[in-house]
Amino acid sequence: MKVLKFGGTSVANAENITKVINIVKNEAQKERIAVVVSAFGGITDQLLKAGEQATQKELDYVDTFESIKARHIKTVELLLPKKKSEIVILKVKDQLKALFDLLQGIYLINEFSDKTKDKILSYGELLSSYIISEALKEHEASSALKDSRTLIITDSNHTQANVKVEITNKNIKDYFDASAEKITLLPGFVSKSDTNDTTTLGRGGSDYTAALIAAAVDATVLEIWTDVSGMFTANPKLVRQAFPIEEISYQEAMELSHFGAKVLYPPTVQPTLYKRIPILIKNTFEPEAKGTLISKQPKRNNGPVKGISHVESIALLTLEGNGMIGIPGFSKRLFSVLSINQINVVLITQASSEHSICVGVFSDDAKKAKQVVDEEFAYEISLKKIKPLLVEVDLAIVAVVGDNMKNHQGISGRMFRALGQNNVNVRAIAQGASERNISAVIAHKDIKKALVSLHSVFFEKQIKSLNLFIVGLGNVGGILLEQIKKQQVYLREHLLLNIRVVGISNSRKMVFNTEGIDLKDWKSEIEAGIDRTHESFFETVKNLNLSNSIFIDITANTEVANTYADYFKESISVIACNKIACSSSYSSYKALKELAKKYSASFLFETNVGAGLPVINTLNNLINSGDEVISIQAVLSGSLNFVFNNFNDKTSFHDIVKQAQEEGYTEPDPRIDLSGVDVARKILILAREAGFKIDLEDIDNKSFLPEESLKANSVSDFYETLKTDASHFEKLYTSAKQNNCQLKYVAEFNNGTAKVGLREVDKDHPFYNLKGKDNIVLFYTNRYPEQPLIVKGAGAGAEVTASGLFADIITLGKN
Numbered sequence: 001m002k003v004l005k006f007g008g009t010s011v012a013n014a015e016n017i018t019k020v021i022n023i024v025k026n027e028a029q030k031e032r033i034a035v036v037v038s039a040f041g042g043i044t045d046q047l048l049k050a051g052e053q054a055t056q057k058e059l060d061y062v063d064t065f066e067s068i069k070a071r072h073i074k075t076v077e078l079l080l081p082k083k084k085s086e087i088v089i090l091k092v093k094d095q096l097k098a099l100f101d102l103l104q105g106i107y108l109i110n111e112f113s114d115k116t117k118d119k120i121l122s123y124g125e126l127l128s129s130y131i132i133s134e135a136l137k138e139h140e141a142s143s144a145l146k147d148s149r150t151l152i153i154t155d156s157n158h159t160q161a162n163v164k165v166e167i168t169n170k171n172i173k174d175y176f177d178a179s180a181e182k183i184t185l186l187p188g189f190v191s192k193s194d195t196n197d198t199t200t201l202g203r204g205g206s207d208y209t210a211a212l213i214a215a216a217v218d219a220t221v222l223e224i225w226t227d228v229s230g231m232f233t234a235n236p237k238l239v240r241q242a243f244p245i246e247e248i249s250y251q252e253a254m255e256l257s258h259f260g261a262k263v264l265y266p267p268t269v270q271p272t273l274y275k276r277i278p279i280l281i282k283n284t285f286e287p288e289a290k291g292t293l294i295s296k297q298p299k300r301n302n303g304p305v306k307g308i309s310h311v312e313s314i315a316l317l318t319l320e321g322n323g324m325i326g327i328p329g330f331s332k333r334l335f336s337v338l339s340i341n342q343i344n345v346v347l348i349t350q351a352s353s354e355h356s357i358c359v360g361v362f363s364d365d366a367k368k369a370k371q372v373v374d375e376e377f378a379y380e381i382s383l384k385k386i387k388p389l390l391v392e393v394d395l396a397i398v399a400v401v402g403d404n405m406k407n408h409q410g411i412s413g414r415m416f417r418a419l420g421q422n423n424v425n426v427r428a429i430a431q432g433a434s435e436r437n438i439s440a441v442i443a444h445k446d447i448k449k450a451l452v453s454l455h456s457v458f459f460e461k462q463i464k465s466l467n468l469f470i471v472g473l474g475n476v477g478g479i480l481l482e483q484i485k486k487q488q489v490y491l492r493e494h495l496l497l498n499i500r501v502v503g504i505s506n507s508r509k510m511v512f513n514t515e516g517i518d519l520k521d522w523k524s525e526i527e528a529g530i531d532r533t534h535e536s537f538f539e540t541v542k543n544l545n546l547s548n549s550i551f552i553d554i555t556a557n558t559e560v561a562n563t564y565a566d567y568f569k570e571s572i573s574v575i576a577c578n579k580i581a582c583s584s585s586y587s588s589y590k591a592l593k594e595l596a597k598k599y600s601a602s603f604l605f606e607t608n609v610g611a612g613l614p615v616i617n618t619l620n621n622l623i624n625s626g627d628e629v630i631s632i633q634a635v636l637s638g639s640l641n642f643v644f645n646n647f648n649d650k651t652s653f654h655d656i657v658k659q660a661q662e663e664g665y666t667e668p669d670p671r672i673d674l675s676g677v678d679v680a681r682k683i684l685i686l687a688r689e690a691g692f693k694i695d696l697e698d699i700d701n702k703s704f705l706p707e708e709s710l711k712a713n714s715v716s717d718f719y720e721t722l723k724t725d726a727s728h729f730e731k732l733y734t735s736a737k738q739n740n741c742q743l744k745y746v747a748e749f750n751n752g753t754a755k756v757g758l759r760e761v762d763k764d765h766p767f768y769n770l771k772g773k774d775n776i777v778l779f780y781t782n783r784y785p786e787q788p789l790i791v792k793g794a795g796a797g798a799e800v801t802a803s804g805l806f807a808d809i810i811t812l813g814k815n
Contacts, residue, residue, distance in 0.1 A: 001176070002027070003219045005036040005188065005210035009227040010284040011128055012041035014078035021136055023225065023287050028140060028182045034217070036148075036188045036210040037132055039124025040075070043068060047099075051120045054103045055112035061103055069096050072127055079135040088134050092127060099123045114158035118200045121159075125187035125206070133185045143183035148209055151175060152191035154199045161191055161199035163212065165271075172216035186213070204265030215271035221278045226263050229283040230292030231256060234308045238448045239455045246290055247298035248306055253279070255401040255437045256307045264294075304404040304411060305458040308451055311346060311399075315366035316392040316427055316441055319373065320356030323385025330386075331357060337376040343369050347397060347439055349430045358428045360441060366391050395427060398450045399439040400458070412438055418453040421600055422547040423571025445545060453547045463496045466813050467546040469503040469572075471537065472554030473526060475664050476577065479802040480554065485519035487806075497813040502549075503541060505532050512540055534559050542570050550812060552805060553578045556667060564603075568595040573602040575808045577801060582608055582688070583681035586695050589688060602815065604808040609636060609682045610775045610795045612804035617811075618791050619689050622781055629690040631780040632749040633788075636682040638773035638796020639665040639673045640745040644758075645771060647743075653729035654722035665773050665796040671718050675710060676701045676745065679756045683747035686777075692752055702757035704732060704745075736760045742768050766790070773797060 004027060006020050020037075027033050039047075046068050053061035072092055076085050102120055106112050126147075133145035151171040154161035176184070188206025191199045201208045207224060214222040228236070230244035231253065248256075250273050257264040263281050272279055279294040324330045331350070334357060338345060347360030361369055373389045380386045405411045412431070415438055419426060428441040442450055456464065468484075470477060484499055491497040500516035509529035511517060517525060541549060549572045553560050561581040564574050574596070576582070582589055582605050596603040609615045622629070635641055642665050647656045657674065660666050666673045673679075680699045687694045703710060706725045712718035722729070736743045741760035744767045748755050761767045770776055775795025778788035794800045 001032045001034065001217050001219050002221045002223060003034045003036065003210050003214040003217075004223045004225060005206055006038065006225045006284065007206065007227070008038045008041035008044070010225050011037055011039075011132060014075050016284065017075070017079060017132055017135060019284055019287075020132070020225070021139055023284065024136065024183060025139055027223075031220070032181075033183055034176070034210075034213050034219075035183060035185045036206055036213065037125070037129050037185065038188050038206040039128050040071065043071070043124040043128070044121060047120050047124055048117070050103055051106055051112050051117060054106040055110055057107065057110065061107065065096075065100055065103055068099075069093075072096070072131065076131055076134075079131065080138065084134070084138070088131065092131065095123065095127055095130070115156075115197060118158045118161075119198050121200055122187075122190045122198050125189045129185055129187035136183065136185060140183055142181050143185065144179070144181045146175065146184050146186050148186045148188070148190050149192040149198060151186075152201075152209065152212060154191045154193050154201070156193045156195060156197065156199070158197075158199055160202035161193065163191070163201070163208075164194065168212060169216045172213055176213075176217050201268075204268035207265055208268035208271075211269045211272040214277050215275050218275065219277055221280055222269070222272050223280045223282055224264070225282045225284045227283065227285060228263060228281075229286055229289040230281045231263055231294075231307065233306075233459050234451050234455045235310070239308075239451050241452075241455060241460055243459075244290070245292050245306055247293045247295065249298050249403050250276075250294055250296065251436060252298075252306045252401055252403055253292075253294045255399070256309045303402075303458065304408040305400055305402040307401050308454045308458065309399050309401065310447055310451060311397040312444065312447065313363040314346065314360050314395040314397050314441065314444075315363045315369075316358055316360055316395055317366070317369055317373070318356055318358050318390040318392070319377070319386060320390070321380070321384075321386030322355065323380055323383070324357075325355060333376055334359070334373065337372050338369060341368060341372050343372075347428065347430050347441065349428050360395075360397060360428070363393055366393055392427065394444045395441050396444045396447050397439050397441055398447070398454065399437050400454060401437050403436055405436065405438070414457050415440070415454060418457045419450055421571075422449055422453045423599060424450045424453070449545050449547045456547070463492060463498050464813055465498040465500060465548055466809065467500055467502045467544075467549045468552060468809065469505075469537075469541050469549065470501060470552045470554065471505045471560055472552075472577070473504060473506045473522075474554070475798040476801045476805070477554045479798050480552075480805050481519050481522055483802055483806050484809075491810070491813075495810065495813065497810065499809065499813070502544070502546065503537070505529075505537050508532065510537050510540070512544070514544060514546065534563050538563055538566050541567070541572065549573070550575060550809065552576075552809075554805065556580065556672075564592055565595055568592065568599050568601045568603070571599045571601050573604070573812055575805060575812070576603075576605040577607045577805055579605075579608045579678070579681045579685070581605075582685045583696060586688070586693055602812050604811060605685070606808050607801050607804035608685050610777065610791070610793075610804075611638060611797065612800035612802075612807065613775055613777075613791055613793050613795055614807075615686070615775075615777050615791050616689055618789070619686060619779065622779065622783075622789070623689070623691060627781045627783050629749075629779060629781050630751070630785065632683065632686055632690070632747070632777065633767075633780075634683065634686070634747045634775070634777040635744050635767055635770055636747050636775055636777070636795065637673055637679050637745055638775055638794065639667075639670070640679070641770060641775070642773040642796065643674075644743040644745065647729070647733060649730070649733065649737075652723075652726055654719060654726065657722060658719065664798045669715055671709075671712070671715070674705055676703050676756050679745060679747050680754075683749055683754050683756060687749050687754055690749075692749075694752070694754065698754065700753075700755035700757075702755070704758040732758070742770075744768075744770065 050061045050064040136143050153164045153167050188209040193199050232242045234242040236242040254266045257266045276296050282291040343365045345359045350357045424446045426440045430439045503512045510532035511525045511529040551567045552575045554577045606616050642660050643656050680701050709721040744761045746759045773796040776792040780788045
């Protein structure tokens with residue numbers, strides 16, 4: 001024989017009840033079954049509401065009752081043929097009249113005792129079981145309704161009655177031994193005291209009813225049918241990748257249930273656990289799903305961790321003071337006063353120094369706990385032996401659960417590393433000697449981020465999700481989005497990286513989508529986006545609070561660069577194409593690097609020098625391996641190299657610069673390139689990354705531009721000066737040609753000093769044959785004193801710059 005229990009959502013309406021009947025019919029073909037049902041979903045709350053309205057002299061109780069009545073009658077009409085429904089409705093109305101009479105009595109005498117409350121609440125299960133049994137008889141003749149109150153006997157502790165197990169077991173066993181019905185349907189939750197009054201079994205009462213029956217008849221299995229396909233590895237509403245656990249032990253199930261997995265209420269299934277009767281959690285709406293089997297010896301196929309759960313609305317109470325050290329009795333008094341005041345403790349932790357004791361309680365109890373504990377220790381507080389109770393609110397508990405964790409090293413390390421990397425601060429830790437549960441108290445706002453991070457570490461094919469927030473959707477930004485779209489599938493399959501663009505912004509609008517923006521249609525989405533400011537973009541990123549968040553700056557905007565510190569403080573990594581931050585004052589540069597380190601964020605800016613070339617990465621590898629830089633010589637402007645490679649006696653300097661801008665090789669304002677400022681910033685960044693303290697004003701920048709060009713008021717005025725001073729540029733070219741040299745804009749760094757400027761380079765120099773928009777960097781170091789380490793390749797253009805940004809993204813993903 002097996003026992004099936006269907007919860008409130010499973011019997012919420014006629015459609016759902018029909019699904020239940022089909023499940024029951026199929027199960028009854030295999031063996032005899034007992035079916036326990038709850039009240040229709042939400043009815044228990046409505047019954048309680050009606051009673052409270054009545055006792056408060058609110059006539060609204062009549063409306064609440066009418067809503068209850070209409071719902072039951074409507075369900076009968078939809079479930080049964082008209083002729084039979086009329087008969088059933090008459091009996092339902094009789095029960096409803098008795099309910100209404102009770103409510104009227106409460107209203108008149110202004111009293112709603114626990115005894116009366118049990119009578120009121122019992123109508124939910126009594127009505128649902130009667131209606132469902134009548135509908136079941138239409139499909140299965142060998143079925144009967146049995147009132148659980150004739151079987152389950154309790155004391156008179158109303159609303160939370162204690163079962164008298166011996167007589168209850170005998171009643172159940174005797175009844176089913178004598179019954180020949182294939183299907184017996186019973187109301188859950190309700191019982192009767194030994195003085196013959198209706199009682200109820202409290203929270204999870206229907207589960208308790210089913211467990212009592214299963215234990216008494218030695219059922220082969222207890223099936224609990226609900227609206228989810230078993231116990232999940234984490235809350236699927238918060239963790240999209242969560243999946244049902246096929247098999248789990250009783251102890252693991254209890255741990256997960258204590259910590260928020262609501263499909264099972266531990267105290268109610270104790271009779272089943274005592275007899276080691278398997279429990280199967282099934283989904284009424286997906287009956288073909290396997291569900292979760294809870295048993296003594298489950299199969300071990302998912303690693304040491306079985307699930308991650310959480311409890312919301314937690315407050316942390318800390319009792320501390322030097323007067324506690326070595327003095328017995330403080331813990332006893334603390335827990336006694338909490339117990340006397342019915343404050344449930346959900347987590348305990350104490351340092352070995354005995355200087356403090358931390359306990360977790362539900363937030364609703366925090367105020368009362370503060371009051372009673374401070375009263376209990378008033379004398380010690382007055383002597384300053386201990387401090388008044390410290391209360392921290394807006395917290396939650398996350399718990400990693402698994403029987404086998406004690407046999408695997410590093411579970412705790414992996415757990416706290418995942419939390420730390422995502423800026424989830426741990427306020428308290430609790431771990432029992434059994435090592436079946438590791439619990440951490442965290443900020444309530446970090447619940448989703450913590451669960452997603454932990455689930456990724458313990459359950460997923462180590463596919464790391466990166467959440468990108470991109471500012472700057474010009475030429476480079478658009479190409480980067482196209483590259484990401486093209487490579488998303490490849491990266492997931494080959495590098496186990498799931499790259500999602502969650503937020504994008506141009507100078508006017510911004511768009512966010514936590515599921516990932518559709519990169520096929522990002523242009524129309526940004527046009528329809530909301531107005532943005534630097535502050536509003538940051539606040540949105542911060543409030544989304546996603547794990548592995550990366551801010552990507554593809555602008556040349558000072559205000560955007562000034563926000564990097566805010567991102568670092570939230571442990572959000574920054575990838576910068578923008579050179580302003582790294583070429584600002586040395587103190588600002590150093591502060592950003594320190595912030596990134598302090599908050600476990602990454603700061604990558606490979607595209608600051610050489611676009612997509614691995615210049616900074618190569619330099620960092622040299623420094624990290626213990627090498628020291630002596631000198632750097634470089635052509636660092638792809639745009640200037642393009643200009644001087646194409647400028648000759650048959651072209652005008654103005655036209656070549658214009659072409660370079662149109663092809664995307666220069667900044668939007670080409671003066672930044674031609675003035676040498678951009679090159680100076682790049683050699684500055686390389687010098688700093690090599691370990692030298694240097695600022696932009698320390699660099700000798702010898703401009704080749706005429707004074708009029710440098711003082712131009714606008715880009716258009718600047719171009720006019722290039723025409724006016726054409727002879728100046730022709731002289732530069734003629735001189736180089738006469739000396740059999742090439743014009744190259746060169747950056748040099750030697751022993752702490754740096755300079756940039758236009759040079760005539762002869763045929764023997766490595767820079768002479770540098771073509772097109774290529775860059776070249778020569779690193780002279782202790783290991784490469786004479787023959788330098790050379791990095792060479794395309795150093796300008798939207799495609800290669802976007803590729804450099806993409807490379808930084810992948811680098812972060814692989815870290």
